[in-house]
Amino acid sequence: MPIQEAEKSYQPQTIEEKIQNFWIENQIYNKTKLLREDQPTYSFLDGPPYCSGRIHLGTAWNKIIKDTHLRFKSMNGFNIRRQAGWDTHGLPIEHKVEGLLGLKSKKEIETKIGIENFINKCREFAIENKAMMTEQFQKIGIWMDWDDPYVTFDPKYMESCWWTLKQAHKKDLLVNDLRVITWCPRCETALALAEIDYENKDDPSIYVKFPLKNPEIAENGKEFVMIWTTTPWTLPANMAVCVHPEFDYAYVKIKDEVYVMAEALVDSLFGEEKYEILKIVKGSYLEGKEYLHPLNQEISKQKEFKHLILPGEHVTLTEGTGCVHTAPGHGPEDFEIGKEYGLPIFCPVDDAGLFKEEAGKYAGQFVKDADPFIIADLDVHGFLFKEGTINHRYGFCWRCKTPIIYLATQQWFLKITEIKDQMLSELDKVEWVPSWAGESRFRNWIENARDWTISRQRYWGIPIPIWSCDDCDEITVLGSVNELKEKANENNLQGDFIHRPHVDDITLPCACGGIMKRTPDVLDVWIDSGVAGWASLYYPQKKDLFEKWFPYDFITEGHDQTRGWFYSQLGTGVIALDKTPYQKVLMHGFTLDEDGRKMSKSLGNVVEPEEVIENYGADILRFYLLWANKPWEDLKFVWDELKNVSKMFNIWWNVYVFSTTYMALDNFNPLQCTPENIQLRDEDRWILSRINSVAQEVTEALNNLFFHKATRSLNHFILEDLSRWYVRLIRGRTWVEKDDPDKLGAYHTLYTVLEMLITMMAPIAPHISEEMYHNLIKEVNPQSKESVHMLDWNYSEELIDEKLESQMDVVRDIIEAGARGRDVARYKLRWPVSEIIVVSEDQNVLKAAKSLQKVIMEQANTKKVLTDQEFPELKINVLPNMKTLGPKLRQDVPRVAGELRKQDGKTIKQEMETHGILKIELEDKIIELNPEDVVYETELPEDVVSAEFDGGSVFINTQITPEILSESMSRELIRRIQDMRKDMDLDVESNIEVEVNCSTLLQDLVQPHHDFMAHEVRAQKITFGENKGEYTKEWKIEDENLSVSIKKA
């Protein structure tokens, strides 16, 4: 089938729907994959999006980056692995489901609906969202294995995770320990660092006096150590006070009391108040002093403990009192101190954040609610020194936004601290884009990493595969489902026995004769996705896929994943396989709203991809997101900027419409072009050079993941080179009839350029490229590939002609200068000029003007192009320099001036330049002038205008000769007839008959151009006289009135 004339306007939504259907109906994705099956592998691992709702713009951006890169790699001849992944377990879904079911606590989950129902709801919820999100991704044209994704709740996937833990156990990296960890009292579970968000929060800020048991100075016994805290609820668990052994501590007397605190902070605490420093000691002096717990009347348990001042290197002087309240049950550092000095780890708070019986008076209260009561009690006893509030950063549970607390609990850990060095050395093997993402940011994160709390006291997750014996200390870590089946006491395991609650019922026999029961916890979800590298390949159950694809060539995610997926993969990778699972990482940014704020539901500034697609289509969204800025920087989403991209797409489409219109009209068949029947001009060679230069840039940019450079380069090419220049240059040639080699040369070039452009755009804008490909290439050539995405990436460096490109740049400048000159002189471009003169001292400019003079002639509408180093007709006037000559010559000045005016300026200038002196003969004397005695002034001849450009000047002769007038008039007439054709809505190819009724003067002027005019307006004949055509219009050209009538032939 020949090329079809394209739809006049670009309608992205229609095209995209059509193309997506085409892909599905013809299985294009699978066919494209098969096509490259035997080529070198390029493995990619999809960071699994979490299935808790609809995708947002950031998720879309993420997948668009992946899709573009992978389509590009595929076209470059790689066999690509691009399995989609889904993160499905964990607290976020549990929360949503709790909300849907109206459940408020763990207790309600267990008693009201039961764990099994709850788990099933969570699974359903994940499956529904997965389906919905898949559809959303497909709408933006993302090509992945949607039919065969990896899903974290898949038992086959889960057992890879179990295997990973077994490896950790074998290496002795899996430990159970009592530690102080971050805890969410609402979710009643441990949280990993990655699950904590920091926000500003108001908290009490109180200074408390702890009474010293053996006062040293105060005779009345009122001697205290002063501490500061923002968490009064941790005071019931206070066990010690830490001071820095090296710092200076003061005994400060105010009224009748004495306080011990760091000297450096005395001023900031007491300020204007009158105080007296009685004594200064080193912190070490205070060690071992005993104090009384300020609330031991409320908490009788506290009477059992001894409270001491201890040394602590972690004490700082930035805030507080330099005497640090230490509660080993509620702070990681406090815990370490506690262990070091053998303090009891007293933690009178339960999982829900309620004080236990041991907390005496406060038992049953929620810790944060107890703050005011504790403060009041301190005040009653006279131990409260000062009370205020502070606004500071505080951690919150990332899902339910409850402020976290620190609790000492028994948890399972991965000993990251022991493999940190190995992780750092693996990190060095990874290529990061940008490099600082890995070398600085991620490295810093790993260096500060602590052991990873992996147990969660929840339901919807991968059960921890650890069974421990009731009777002895033996534990078993199971590494696969088969191992479970082999060892289990039950032998009829069916259905999903891997998830809770079924797995909880499975017991194993212990060598000691006892029964082993499973640790009831589930795993931190970050482990789920962390193991994706091998779990998605079902390793070690399956080996072949693993050997083929692991480790991954490329991953890309947002910078939040530094602490998330980049980290969890590296950690579990080192544990399980002693290596990094990925080799190259692109860390991309976040999408922000127009004001640069993070998009979030609470701010109501979320933009959904659908909204953009409805307005602009997926291709424009894709291009925009890749074009707006550097991928690793945050992207401000600005609706107005989409208009720019949309404009570019429209112009591209217009070029396509222009091309197909004429190619269809002429039945152009690109397959029949041979070197013999086409003829190329300089501008053809130029655009071919340009498209190959652009291809070179785009290739390099896409290889380096510089999507912004690729898109900018393409944008510039489409607008500047193709639309604004090349199409303009070849317009005239498309109007020629029949198989003119010159016209076919233009068609052939345009066709080649479009084909390359479509290919290059395919990874970025896959729909519109496919649409154009079908019409221009596939329909024309039955041998061609079924889809544009099956094409090979290709360009030719031999076709790049840098000299020609730079010459064309010069010529564009010249033509634009010419247009400017005409503009100033109010001389219409439609009217030809007899000559323009390009003047430059740069030989390259003159060469360019000469070699591309035909282009200049056409575009500047001139009969001749002359070049010179200076403008020959420039008149030079020589004037006396009054400053120097005035004093020297006095009354002779006017005579000298007159003489200078008489003589030829050019000759004088030359004389002066060669001899450095000029003799002027007056009637009575000869006067000698030095170079500084004269000034030169140039004057353009009449009818010449000039304009400057970068490399020189353009002079335009605007003298109107009879020939020029004649041609101008005929062009004016053509313009009016064309206008009428358009009024009549005639097809481009329709022929017409024209009758012109005008003065004989005008008729005589245009008559010589009859054939030219007839050709331009597609008329067989233009006759003069009475009008009787079907459409008549009155016109005025300059001062001549006329009427024109036309009718369809």
Add this chain to the structure above:
RNA sequence: GGGCCCGUGGCUCAGGUGGUAGAGCGCACGGCUGAUAACCGUGAGGCCCUGGGUUCGAAUCCCAGCGGGCCCA
């Protein structure tokens, strides 16, 4: 308190191996008319965050601030 990134016309962003500041949008003015729900030209508009330093020369390199973002404590 620490780590990383960013700060360039009104807006969104290029430039970043040191050599006279760029684009698009917007604004003003002018032009074109068979790609036309377009297009083109011209113009105005910048102490390239601030202050030091290196240098003949700094938007670019170094140091110190200030402001914004992300991550952590």
